[in-house]
Amino acid sequence: MTSAAEQAGGPERKGERTRRRILQAARRVFGRVGYDRATVRAIAAEAHVDKSSVIQYFGTKQQLFREAVAFDLEVDALTVGGDPAASAENYLRAMLQRWAADPDSPMAVLLRTSLTSEEAAELLRRHVTTEAIDRIARRLEGPDPRLRAALAGAIMFGITTHRCVLRTPDLAGVPLEDILRLATPLIRVLLAPPENPSA
Amino acid sequence: MTSAAEQAGGPERKGERTRRRILQAARRVFGRVGYDRATVRAIAAEAHVDKSSVIQYFGTKQQLFREAVAFDLEVDALTVGGDPAASAENYLRAMLQRWAADPDSPMAVLLRTSLTSEEAAELLRRHVTTEAIDRIARRLEGPDPRLRAALAGAIMFGITTHRCVLRTPDLAGVPLEDILRLATPLIRVLLAPPENPSA
Numbered sequence: 001m002t003s004a005a006e007q008a009g010g011p012e013r014k015g016e017r018t019r020r021r022i023l024q025a026a027r028r029v030f031g032r033v034g035y036d037r038a039t040v041r042a043i044a045a046e047a048h049v050d051k052s053s054v055i056q057y058f059g060t061k062q063q064l065f066r067e068a069v070a071f072d073l074e075v076d077a078l079t080v081g082g083d084p085a086a087s088a089e090n091y092l093r094a095m096l097q098r099w100a101a102d103p104d105s106p107m108a109v110l111l112r113t114s115l116t117s118e119e120a121a122e123l124l125r126r127h128v129t130t131e132a133i134d135r136i137a138r139r140l141e142g143p144d145p146r147l148r149a150a151l152a153g154a155i156m157f158g159i160t161t162h163r164c165v166l167r168t169p170d171l172a173g174v175p176l177e178d179i180l181r182l183a184t185p186l187i188r189v190l191l192a193p194p195e196n197p198s199a
Numbered sequence: 200m201t202s203a204a205e206q207a208g209g210p211e212r213k214g215e216r217t218r219r220r221i222l223q224a225a226r227r228v229f230g231r232v233g234y235d236r237a238t239v240r241a242i243a244a245e246a247h248v249d250k251s252s253v254i255q256y257f258g259t260k261q262q263l264f265r266e267a268v269a270f271d272l273e274v275d276a277l278t279v280g281g282d283p284a285a286s287a288e289n290y291l292r293a294m295l296q297r298w299a300a301d302p303d304s305p306m307a308v309l310l311r312t313s314l315t316s317e318e319a320a321e322l323l324r325r326h327v328t329t330e331a332i333d334r335i336a337r338r339l340e341g342p343d344p345r346l347r348a349a350l351a352g353a354i355m356f357g358i359t360t361h362r363c364v365l366r367t368p369d370l371a372g373v374p375l376e377d378i379l380r381l382a383t384p385l386i387r388v389l390l391a392p393p394e395n396p397s398a
Binding site for chain 1: 230231232233235236310311312313314315320323324327328332336343345346347348349350352353354355356357358360361362364365366367368369370373377378381382384385388389
């Protein structure tokens with residue numbers, strides 16, 4: 001695990017590398033056994049460091065978990081011209097691509113652990129509400145902006161979970177563009193102001 | 200736990216009750232700690248029976264899991280006049296109501312455990328494919344019937360998970376009818392034959 005670059009680094013850079021290695025090990029362990037069953041001891045073993053190093057860098061298991069699953073949904077950066085409806089494809093593409101790139105990404109680990117741990121569910125609930133629903137809803141016109149933003153998020157998580165985590169064959173075995181072509185219009189309709197409320 | 204009716208039952212009825220009690224205990228334990236970490240010993244303790252009784256009734260942990268999370272999606276019964284698009288509200292309402300009625304239902308436990316266990320993911324994948332996607336897709340007109348059916352399922356699971364398991368406040372705190380009003384048209388569009396393919 002020790003590269004030439006690592007050997008060349010000073011004490012601060014070595015500390016950063018150890019921190020990063022512990023965070024990566026934590027994501028693997030939390031993702032595998034869930035929040036409640038993961039132990040600092042198991043994470044230390046996975047990272048090839050002493051248990052005391054984990055405590056020194058992160059304090060408690062709860063604090064380590066929070067750092068390990070911290071991620072930026074980047075809703076503002078993905079929102080084109082301040083228009084969430086026009087950004088539907090951006091949102092869904094980003095979520096599907098990030099997840100496919102790393103099944104142990106902070107977002108993926110948080111979602112997987114959230115279904116078997118109230119601690120993780122609470123973190124995800126709060127994060128999605130403040131980082132996605134709040135940011136999208138305040139830009140929506142028409143009734144029920146918060147509910148429409150929340151539904152859009154739930155739908156994108158559902159598609160991502162089935163393609164990337166459960167790997168349902170009919171979703172995992174098709175090109176990304178086919179999914180975007182069929183699913184983007186649905187999310188766009190949800191986020192666009194209703195043109196004909198009586199429809 | 201022993202009712203008058205239970206005391207009055209013969210040996211066969213007592214056996215059925217014990218079986219049911221073990222299955223209920225199994226769902227609670229699997230739902231709480233996941234498939235991999237659940238033990239026959241812990242399930243026996245939760246059900247207040249001997250470990251040997253669990254083995255006698257169900258054989259292995261794997262067989263017990265399969266029975267504990269067996270459920271019928273009832274896609275055929277929920278499909279109105281053989282038309283999946285017209286049945287979109289039925290599908291979504293049934294899923295949301297069943298989950299709300301029992302967070303330890305077989306379907307809920309299977310979904311929760313599926314994100315941290317390949318054994319559970321494989322069961323869910325196969326069940327959703329044969330019981331939902333196959334049954335809906337063969338009734339769809341137009342291109343990509345399997346992908347459209349799979350997306351509809353993933354979307355419904357996403358909404359149900361966020362409302363009933365994660366309890367995202369903006370989804371958990373609204374009446375069921377508000378969710379159906381906004382989400383049903385999206386699923387209907389996905390399942391209806393495309394009227395204007397160039398749109």
